[in-house]
Amino acid sequence: MKQIQALSLFSGGLDSILATRLIMEQGIEVLAIQFVTPFFNYTILEDIEGHRQKMMEKYGIHVQVVDISKGYLQLLHNPAHGFGKNFNPCIDCKIMMFTRAKAMLNEYGASFLISGEVLGQRPMSQRRDTMNVVERDSGTRTILLRPLCAQLMQETEVEKQGLVDRSKLLKMTGRSRTPQLALAAQYGITDFPAPAGGCILADPILSRRIKSMYAADSKTPHAEITVIDIRSLLFGRQFMLPGGGWLILGRDEQENIRLTTLAQEEDAVLLMEDWPGPTAVVKKINKYQSNGTELERDLRYAAGLVVRYGRKQPERKNTGEVSCTLAGEKRLICVEALQDEVYAEWNVQ
Ligand code: SF4
Structure with missing residues (x-):
């Protein structure tokens, strides 16, 4: 030039x-x-x-x-x-x-x-x-x-x-x-x-999600909102769990990969290893949920949603084994698929 x-x-x-x-x-x-x-x-x-x-x-x-x-x-x-x-x-x-x-x-x-x-x-x-x-x-x-x-x-x-x-x-x-x-x-x-x-930010649907992260009652302090948080808000099924956990479920293989790529040390990653279904990430669960009982309950809810959105199981079976990795430790959570009426209000539009 x-x-x-x-x-x-x-x-x-x-x-x-x-x-x-x-x-x-x-x-x-x-x-x-x-x-x-x-x-x-x-x-x-x-x-x-x-x-x-x-x-x-x-x-x-x-x-x-x-x-x-x-x-x-x-x-x-x-x-x-x-x-x-x-x-x-x-x-x-x-x-x-x-x-x-x-x-x-x-x-x-x-x-x-x-x-x-x-x-x-x-x-x-x-x-x-x-x-x-x-x-x-x-x-x-x-x-x-x-x-x-x-x-x-x-x-x-x-x-x-x-x-x-x-x-x-x-x-x-x-x-x-x-x-x-x-x-x-x-x-x-x-x-x-x-x-x-x-x-x-001018998109009527996605901007609502971003706005809720910046809301006064958001779990994430404003000063700690990161680029990864924002990128994580823009896809997948998003839920706010009763204990305050922010859950994202992948809707297809591509989103599952994207979720895994964006997952960080403080996030819990859940999936069924022996049955097709979504990957789920509960963001920052270690960082912002100090109450152990609520944390455990949110993880069980997240696992229940993984089973719910997994491939339909034979013979009316509706339980699944969901692996949950948090802070480098992996364990299995055996749960029933969550019923739609239980989580209907947790959905973040
Ligand atoms: S539409 Fe978005 S990029 Fe354009 S001026 Fe407004 S906030 Fe900035």
Whole structure:
């Protein structure tokens, strides 16, 4: 790459692709910064180099991947500007990303930031007043350019200084995607992600699970919520057991493997070794359940659910031997399948 002049806040969605390309068209060298958290873009971490190559091949854009998971988990405790319709703290999310990107300017010798925001496109985070709040609280007012709607905004320092030609910027507004699709076609871009599909915090179902982990009565102290906790919340059958144990059951082979991979020392792992069925993990049982009787009862309930969701047994047999591994020790729990009415209310949606 030549000398980088601008950093682009790159979500990987069409708007950020177009904003980046629009500035590159002016002969300006842009590095796209793609932030990753357990809530969006996380799978990129499995193959960062492959992802960067893909972005270059598909869109001609240099991408740098930056993992901000740790700070993001903290942000969710109490975002200053609150949440959107679900558990999405969009304004604080943007403030955080803009602040991080600003701090990276020096490192790359770049002088300004660009974002793919379009005035009026999103109800919460792309209104003029909230865009102003984001600029103000991230300290980016003088260095942030929004190429897709720049002609509807006040002229920025970047334009005044002649670093960017304002006449070649756009005035996109509102929710219609037609102008974006036309510009994408002009650039020969045909393959891009669906709009607003990537953030789990805006998903009505999954965000509820995350919200419950951050609730005041959550067993896990907020400061101790980890990336693994969040990843564990996003799949499988989830239950809150009567003693407070957080149980996850795999729904298929793939989820069983995933659960085993995410299991930690403080978790109990249960499965039937001689009969097909789910793997179950009771998260952090050793850490947060000090009452031995309740812990034992929760483990028996968990074992009962493993049998319940295991393959149907012959001749009305409904008991099973479930191995339970906790803190390196393995033992067998012989239980009956739990009846549906017993656990109906433990289900976490
Ligand atoms: S939808 Fe998700 S990624 Fe986008 S601004 Fe909101 S919280 Fe951040």
